[in-house]
Amino acid sequence: MTTAVIDSTQQDVVVRRITCDDNAAIAQVIRQVSAEFGLTADKGYTVADPNLDILCEIYSQPRSAYWVVELNGKIAGGGGVAPLIGEGEDICELQKMYFMSSLRGKGLAKRLALQAMAYAKEQGFTRCYLETTASLTQAIALYEHLGFEHIDGALGSTGHVDCEVTMLKSL
Template identity: 90%
Template sequence: MTTAVINSTEQDVVVRRITCDDNADIARVIRTVSAEFGLTADKGYTVADPNLDVLCEMYSRPRHAYWVVELNGEIAGGGGVAPLVGADDDICELQKMYFMSSLRGKGLAKRLAIQAMAHAKGQGFTRCYLETTASLTQAIALYEHLGFEHIDGALGSTGHVDCEVTMLKTL
């Protein structure tokens, strides 16, 4: 398991592969960040994700990977990659990239996305897909900066009915 530690003057950031002990903490992060950006059922978003509480098990499958980001020993973010369900074998999906405000602005989302795509390329994927919502403008800007291009429609069978922004990148 690869673990990277980033030290700053006051904070330690650790990026590492998810373990099953992390399930509750990363699910809490995802729910908290979703609520912060208004991506909740009361705002019309579909929030039921049957895998949210078992991410470790989901990402332990072949060609899947998920990393959590710890800030001073507390999980405060994460992101991963997996085969895109219902699509060609060479397409992966960048998934569940969520960061608490305490991690934002440190370049960690960029670093984690690059790491996930490098892992995906090593697993034989040649294209990386993602879906997001138009309200997540900073995320969209990051993805554009990383070379993702907007595409006209959804690929695969993600079940993300609320994600109107679809993007694809050649790895």
Template identity: 75%
Template sequence: MTSTSSADIRVRLIQPADNPHIAHVIRQVSAEFGLTADKGFTVADPNLDQLCELYRQPNSAYWVIELDGKIMGGGGVAPLQGSEADVCELQKMYFMPELRGLGVAKALALRAMEHARDLGFKRCYLETTASLTRAVRLYEYLGFQHIDGPMGNTGHVDCEVTMLRSL
């Protein structure tokens, strides 16, 4: 993973004690970008405070990013609910400002997709919003293609950007 001379960046699988810390990151970043619960964004997810337990389900994984020992971001992959068995979803990719521009999101997305490929998934789906321009550009760079509409049953009604990539 990327590191700088003044920062120690560590990526690891989520543990139960991480739940409140990553939930805080997700809430902070969501508020920063106006991604509110009333619009169906991640902060409305009833599992937000139990991500470790959620991602311990079969064919799922979630990684947290520590910066100097403090959780500052994360992202994961899980089967896309309500879709074909060979489709996973890149989920809950959130990063505090201190991590942005360091290549962390790219590295984590690649790690998650490699993990999904190892699990037998053939395609990776994601949803986001057009206001997250840097995220959309990253996903395009990683080979995600825009598709006409949502797949599966994610519940993210205001995520108007839907993308798919072969693994």
């Protein structure tokens, strides 16, 4: 477990691997952040993710990992990496990077993305793919800063029909 003081108010941030006790809390974070950015069914987005309430089980699969971010003992974000379904053994996907507003602007998304990609490289992946939506401009800027390049079309079988931004990075 890694703990770091992140600002002058002495807020403690812990980044750790997900446990099954975290499923409900991280699912709530993902739903809340999605709604904050208008990524809801009433805005035309497909929001039914059958895995959202069982992320611990999903990321306990081989070559997969998910980390939650706690702020003062409460889960406020997370992100993970897993093999990209429908692609070769060398490509993974950066997945479910969601952060409550209380975590944004502190470098935690960058830290978590770098941690996930380091893990992916240890697992033998040579490329990392991601999908997002154009309205998430801060996320796109981060991914570009991390060396992800825009590609013309989707890879694999992610089921993310609403994600029109596709990016790829060599690890």
